[in-house]
Amino acid sequence: MTIVLSKEEIILKVINEKYPVKIHYVEGKTNEMWHCSGINSDYYARITNYKTYEEQFQEVKWTNYLFEHGVGVSPAIYSLEGNIIETGMFPEKKRIVLYKAAPGIHLPRSKWGPQIFKELGRQIGIMHRITKQYEQKESIDHLRDWYENEEYQFLKYIPEEEATIRELSQAIFAKVQALQKNNTTYGLLHADLWLENVLVDDQSKITMIDFQDCEKHYYLYDLVVPIYSALEFSFSGNGNIKDYGHAITESIFEGYLMENNIPSEMLEHFPLFLKLKEIFEYHLMHMYWDKDKLSEEQVRILNHYRIRLENNFSII
Template identity: 55%
Template sequence: MFDNGDSTQLIKILNELYPVEILTVQSVTNEMFRCTAKQDVYFVRVTNYKSYDEQLEEVTYTNFLHKEGLAVSLAISSLNRNVVEKITLGNKEMLTVLYKAAPGIHLPREQWNADVLKELGRQIGRLHRISREFEEMHPVKHINDWHDNEEYAFLKYIPEEETAIRKIAQDVLSTIKGLPKNSSNYGLLHGDLWLENILVDDDLKLTMVDFQDCEKNFYIFDLAVPIYSAIEYSFVGRGNIVDYGREITKAIIEGYQEEHELPADMLEQLTLFIRLKEVFEYSLMHMYWNKEKLTEEQIRIMNHFRMRIERNHSIIDM
């Protein structure tokens, strides 16, 4: 919990470290804070979720994307010329990154239509094209391949008695690990492009934020996640959800192909990667939720996922 004492201490630390004059700090999540300063609005990430080397490589990557013209949050260098700083907050050693606030808003759910998703596809295509350039110049040493991240240890968290889902999870993992990879279909990507990590301004300009879960994966995964997110969280009726799924999937793919190659054999695997995202979300429930104190809503959600996964029901109809 972030209390007033921590807030006062964090403001003092930030004002000593960075060329800003922070006035207030407000918690957004457990590790992201909105900072109001005389000069501008900033967001500061305070976490030890990943190592210093991992965070430094991540921020070097995102600042490269920004320099190349992609709409991402810019990390501000400290007075020590560091983009990642080590601090002590509440007697804990933490790492901090200060970002200039990105323009735009979280778009209301009913406005996530095909036009917006097509523009998102273009933006993701640009992201992957520039990511390839980054990897050619800066070989990645500390950011993991997707399957090395703890969140993909499905069999560690999905209970042993759930034999059907465990088999499906294992099949999904082994199938994707067995796909041939090369520089045209695999590389550094965002990894968590659900719609809350995208800001939209009045001119339909999109900004991608929160690259903390960036990883090396098949590029198609960065398309699977927003498609999954739009269908799962943003469809609010006013039509047929199957038609909506087809429409936004077509739009995001068309936008992507305007900016980056999407091999036909990988496009055929889109439903597989949406299934990876589903099993990922289900495993996270077991990873983070208290099994002894599940709410009725959590039980409902878990049962919904169980039925969908066990029945091999795809949320998109290609």
């Protein structure tokens, strides 16, 4: 008699065979992330072929270096064979990275105030400072520059009839790409620090998670993304959103400058990067939403973006 194991049972078996851990329960969080409960510790297994082995290896090697140098990230666990990336059959062959579970929670919207943003900025500043050291000694040649990624090929998915937004997207893209690149302005960064990728414990200690979309970009972008995320999703309605935007922006930069510098000429381009992020988000909707099956909510969101972009409004 053949025993058919569930996906969770297969993952549990593979993890326990390949890693120095004892897992007794597995629960899916996304198609790629699995919460693994152990006897003494919890872990998260990332099981995916989303990126190449070389891309994943350089990403995880970098984040482990960040952890070893005091940055708030989750370390990847080495397997029994000493590998930070393993493979297993699920039933198709996929790569595995096992992370120690990070402390903290996803903060409720009302808690994302200036003090938390100051600490987030400080942590990003540490990350960028340590990364500059890392890039002097280690290769990151398999990790892409931002403009190489499909998500930035704006004309591929934004419809031709949206001529104003297409023209704006190309202008913004060209302006950002033309900015000066050196080790003080440009390097490897998280690139997706929306607030769901930030955990905060009861001592306000911050851990940044999900580095899978890391890329080479302007350091300023890692500060723009959480600010944009807060204005889009986390403002709780207590007070004026314009004042809230100014307060969290001042706070995240204050924290960052405690640990790292930003050239003054780059600060002038903060509105440019905000607009790049806004077009990026609008483009993702066209990439992943089925235009023939849009819900009323999706139509509403698209129209709000169109109004902002076609009139070139600034969100701050």
